[in-house]
Amino acid sequence: MLLDFAEIYHQYSGMVYRVALRMTGRVEEAEEVTQDVFLSVHRHLGAFSGKSTIKTWVYRIAVNCSLNAIKKAGRKRPEVRMEEGFDAPDSRQDVHEAVEKEAAEEKIQALLNEVSEDERACLLLRAQEGLSYEDIARSLGVNINTVKTRIRRARETMIAAYQNKRGKI
Amino acid sequence: MNCQDVKNRVLSAEKIFLGPDMAGHLAQCSECRDYVAAAQAIEAVFKNAASLEAPGSLWQKVMAAVEERPLSFQEKVGAWWEEVLLGFRPYVVGGSFAAAMMVMILFLTPGILFQSASSAASDKEEVVALAYMGDNEPALVVEDVAQGTMAEHLI
Numbered sequence: 272m273l274l275d276f277a278e279i280y281h282q283y284s285g286m287v288y289r290v291a292l293r294m295t296g297r298v299e300e301a302e303e304v305t306q307d308v309f310l311s312v313h314r315h316l317g318a319f320s321g322k323s324t325i326k327t328w329v330y331r332i333a334v335n336c337s338l339n340a341i342k343k344a345g346r347k348r349p350e351v352r353m354e355e356g357f358d359a360p361d362s363r364q365d366v367h368e369a370v371e372k373e374a375a376e377e378k379i380q381a382l383l384n385e386v387s388e389d390e391r392a393c394l395l396l397r398a399q400e401g402l403s404y405e406d407i408a409r410s411l412g413v414n415i416n417t418v419k420t421r422i423r424r425a426r427e428t429m430i431a432a433y434q435n436k437r438g439k440i
Numbered sequence: 441m442n443c444q445d446v447k448n449r450v451l452s453a454e455k456i457f458l459g460p461d462m463a464g465h466l467a468q469c470s471e472c473r474d475y476v477a478a479a480q481a482i483e484a485v486f487k488n489a490a491s492l493e494a495p496g497s498l499w500q501k502v503m504a505a506v507e508e509r510p511l512s513f514q515e516k517v518g519a520w521w522e523e524v525l526l527g528f529r530p531y532v533v534g535g536s537f538a539a540a541m542m543v544m545i546l547f548l549t550p551g552i553l554f555q556s557a558s559s560a561a562s563d564k565e566e567v568v569a570l571a572y573m574g575d576n577e578p579a580l581v582v583e584d585v586a587q588g589t590m591a592e593h594l595i
Contacts, residue, residue: 285494288492302498399490433478
């Protein structure tokens, strides 16, 4: 099964970058992780057996690379450092959009700070990428009940944080 | 439906949905209304964030990194081998079975194995002998039994 690397990149780079960004909380680290993920994909594409879908395979590499980056940096919680990732806005409309975008990013990161890395990975794949519980289990190589438990815990923690800090998040 | 049922559904469902049973409870319970509203707000924040794309310059960086480290031979032929092995799997299984049957027949039929072994041994000896003769060309070593000495004759 010979697959086109460029096609895979264009189809999945967005989701890899988003997962990496939310997991690490840093734009430059997310770019490094995205690069590592696609290097790994390129290197192992020849041996890809097709037992899983390309999508779940790429998600799995993305989550593993993100967790490795966090471990390497020696951080438990992602730091909210999103501002350097956005281009300077050109017009007043763009300024408004950029401010809203940044506020949304900070909201997400503040919520994600409340949960563990494993819970964060499951929640991102569900809430942000829209994967089913079954696909998340396949992507992460864990039992579906583990996925359900992690998502339940993450939601519980985040709802409590949202209600406690209403107006801030 | 009570407050605990609402909480369970919000936390466990793949997608938060308001069925008629839940809507009935929410109409009467402000605490659950707040809880569901918070869950929906969080879900919306993540859904809106799904449009973020990787920076355009990243593709060039990835390709530069890919070109810096070319694929090894093993990585290049990985897919090809995989296909060959999977494609020939029925033949591999059939061949293995046939080989196992032949080994069984050899062991279970008296005489065949030892006879084959002895003929193989004599063949081996012949080869060794030819090699020895070859080493001593052009001379031929002959033992003179009557005199008890070794004589060397030119061919």
